[in-house]
Amino acid sequence: MTYVLIPGAGGSADYWHLLVDELRRRGREAVAVALPAADPHAALPEYAAVVRAAVDPHPRVVLVAQSLGAFTAPLVADHPAVRLLVLLNPMVPAPGETAGDWWAATGHGPARAAYAAAQGRDPHAGVDLAVDFFHDVPAEVTARLLDGAGEPESEAVFVGPNPLRRWPDVPTRVVTGRDDRFFPADFQRRLAVERLGVRPDELPGGHLLALSQPRRLADLLESYTRDN
Incomplete structure (x- = not known):
């Protein structure tokens, strides 16, 4: 089984470097994908094409x-x-929701503010x-990642159409950071x-579990592969 790792905003494959090391210690192949986040013309279809190319050489992912x-992930899960x-x-x-519309549609702002207030933050x-x-x-x-931070995410991925029409027929798991301040x-x-019904x-x-908890995250991912 090969792990193909898709980064969040900024598109940097380096986000995954600690998790890649942990998975390789377990004898697993792990491929961290770099997305064209700084390209003003690259939106979800272009992101999905990059990830699909990373998946292509591997029989089980x-x-x-x-x-x-x-x-991006559900656009490649077929x-x-x-x-x-x-x-x-x-x-x-x-389905069909843009990344720009997601924030208001989900009520993210009030949820983040309520959590900050509960913690005594502004x-x-x-x-x-x-x-x-x-x-x-x-x-x-932190110093390594912030020192190497590139350009922010291009607006195209937030405003471009989302071609997702239905969730793919593939088992889906969700992992949450118990102390995530952003989500x-x-x-x-x-x-x-x-x-998702999950x-x-x-x-x-917190939000960056692959950096703060790479060993625990690798353990959890490996437990999932035993079930699939």
């Missing part, structure tokens, strides 16, 4: 998609090699990478149940 990557789809702290899309604060994303990531890993766990749980599995940690 688990697709793992982080956050915004959940918009590939005959794909045995399982795993969504990690995901933006679970509805519910009206803007997004802060250190506070919302890297709060539980080791300092040396709070209760919000993720509701969305996964409403849109109750998430939870791990301790």
Whole structure:
């Protein structure tokens, strides 16, 4: 079984480097995909084509998609090699929904604000990478990732049409970070149940579990492959 790993916003394959190491220690093949996030003309169909090309050489694949990557993964899950789809702290899309429309449609803003207030943080604060994303990531890993940060995600992937018409007929799992400040766990749980009929599995940690909990995440992924 090969793991094909789809990053979230920014499209950097380097997000997965610790998880790739953990999976390879277990004798697994892992392919971290770099998406053309800085290309102003690249939208979901172009993202899906890049991931499909990464899947093509492998006979049996688990697709793992982080956050915004959940918009790309179901467009590739019809590939005959794909045995399982795993969504990690995901933006679970509805058929035809754009990534730009997702935020208001799901009630993300109020959910994030309520969670911040419950934790004693400013519910009206803007997004802060250190506070919302890297709060539980080791300092040396944070420095590496932020130092190598490229251009932000192109607007095309948020406004371009979403060709998804129905959820693919492939087993789907959802993994939630119990301490995710950007997509709070209760919000993720509701969305996964409403849109997929799936109750998430939870791990301790925030939005970037592949950086903060790579070993636990690898263990969980391996438990899924034993069931497929």
